[in-house]
Amino acid sequence: MQTPTDSVLASPASPASPASPTYLAAELRLPTNWLDYTILAIYFVVVLGIGFAARRSVKTSLDFFLSGRSLPAWVTGLAFVAANLGATEILGMAANSAQYGVYTVHWYWIGAIPAMVFLGLVMMPFYYGSKVRSVPEFLLLRFDKGAHLLSSVLFAFAAVLIAGVNLYALAIVVEALLGWPEWVSIVVAGAFVLAYITLGGLSSAIYNEVLQFFVILAALIPLTVLGLKKVGGWDGLTDSLTASHGGDFTTAWGGTGIGSANPLGANWLTIVLGLGFVLSFGYWTTNFAEVQRALSAKNASAAKRTPLIAAFPKIFIVFLVMIPGLVAAVLVPKIGTSGSDLQYNDAIPYLMEDLLPNGVLGIAVTGLLAAFMAGMAANISSFNTVFTNDIWGKYVKRDEEDAYYVRFGRLITAIGVLASIGTAFLASSFSNIMSYLQTLFSFFNVPMFVVFIVGMFWRRASMKSGFWGLLAGTTAAMVNYFVLYKQDVIGIPSDQGANFVSAIAGFVAGAVVMVAVSLFTAPKPAKELQGLVYGTSSPGMEEPPGEGDDAWYRRPALLGWGAVILAAACYIPFSF
């Protein structure tokens, strides 16, 4: 069985890895010239321009934190997918593919689409209709202050950590590819994110995400096409991989029977339950960095369509990250092992260096930098919202005038950026950035999700049960990961496999504790549950569809089920 020797953007900490930190291979320095830097400079100018131009649209705190709930669905939908399409996702998923093969599709087709559709069709009417401004605020209405404060603090903490991961990863990649010292890229990227969010608030974060979405496509599509051409097309790619890595490497489910060994360290049950259900629903439906995009939509119909519109690009983006990873595994058969200087995370930078001439190379570098900044900005813009509305505005300084909260939001944005520069260094002790993020998500998102799902579907869930469910779920996930897995009490072969199990443990513990606490404590009065629990409705949910929203191609049910069927169909060629 393959040991996790992946090292990635951060230095390796797993027991099987060498002790010295290995960053991106030094010989990956890209042959950039003035043309590429011109393209990059234009992008930075536009990013700042968006911030300045969006500034005049900020008057109220709702404008600053939720774009005044006024954006069209295609904008929020693309921002929804782009907020997830950070560079850690791009490099990490290519790394995943070079290491585990076609298993990567699970993170998209089962690990994203069903949850995104569920968010749009089932949960969004409650989120948007209740007019909450954040995910924790929903918990305040459904449960009590305990659940609210705990989830707000956990979220704020996680958001700063993950923003730090993005910043650190950016610095390492930029150092390897362009030769800039780490502190230069940290300061430059931090300053740009700080500038455009403090100026334009969420509107400028979302607009930059939409722009980043197109730039990253312009970077990845040429890379994928050329990569495929280099290895003789899809057939050449699968033939080479079957010869070098075995037949399971190019299938989605091969070797995932319970008890059989595969490099992922997970079987079909942990994939479906851990990744497909718990981790994915936790991430996509209760992670405020994502949900915030939908809450900024202009009406209930646009809010529902936000994750559904995002689902379609998400289905196909996997090819743009997986194929470069697989191509790298063919071109550098020893990638990620001691036989090669290249690490798994080098897959995309390696192909950029090898295949892209100046010009497209500049687009690719710009796309990566844009993706790092957007990944960080999504976390900062959700952090400032939760910190201002849910922590500061409810427990520290209540009842100030609205302009005060806008000023405070700008201040806390600056503090958040500075704090994430600090947390960037925490990321250095984990071996695989994706596992690191997934580990965090399993600790923070999964318990949120269980509390949500029980609270939304079970009226009897009591006011107190929210807090205790959240606490129990988070504790259980952490105990499983740091004690049972890291101390080798139970044998799970890889970090990814352990994440899936931690997620399931957190979910089950949270659910059991919620039920137990509910049986012994008072339920929330029925009239306070209107519009918060499945089967009830609130005035905000009865909003008539906007003009043109009744067109057949805008019907949420059609979009949602269409995405699910398409994702299922995509599995077919990879399953036999």
Place this chain on the structure above:
Amino acid sequence: MSHQEHPERPEHSDRPGHTGPAGQSEQDVHRQVTELEGKSVTAARLFDIRRIIGGLFVIYGIIVTIAGITASDADIDKSEGVNINLWTGLAMLALGLFFLAWLWLRPVAPPTPADDAT
């Protein structure tokens, strides 16, 4: 049973409503956000992102297409015999023009003071 409060009821208060020690109820959040929505200026003042995407991709498209037209043999050999700059440049140019055309054909309706689409 869900008609207990009309969401559009005007609130002539300068600051968002809060309740007493019991904390915020659903009605409070609802009222506060509705009030802020009434004062929000994003819809009226935020520029259209299609203009920016269109502009940036037209500029990028032109730059990269020119790099493709003037590509050296070494560049083309590097990218597997494909003039990738030319193709990517043209595709980006097309995307940019698509956004500008969309903006031109379907401009956002000017926001009316009482914009209530029914």
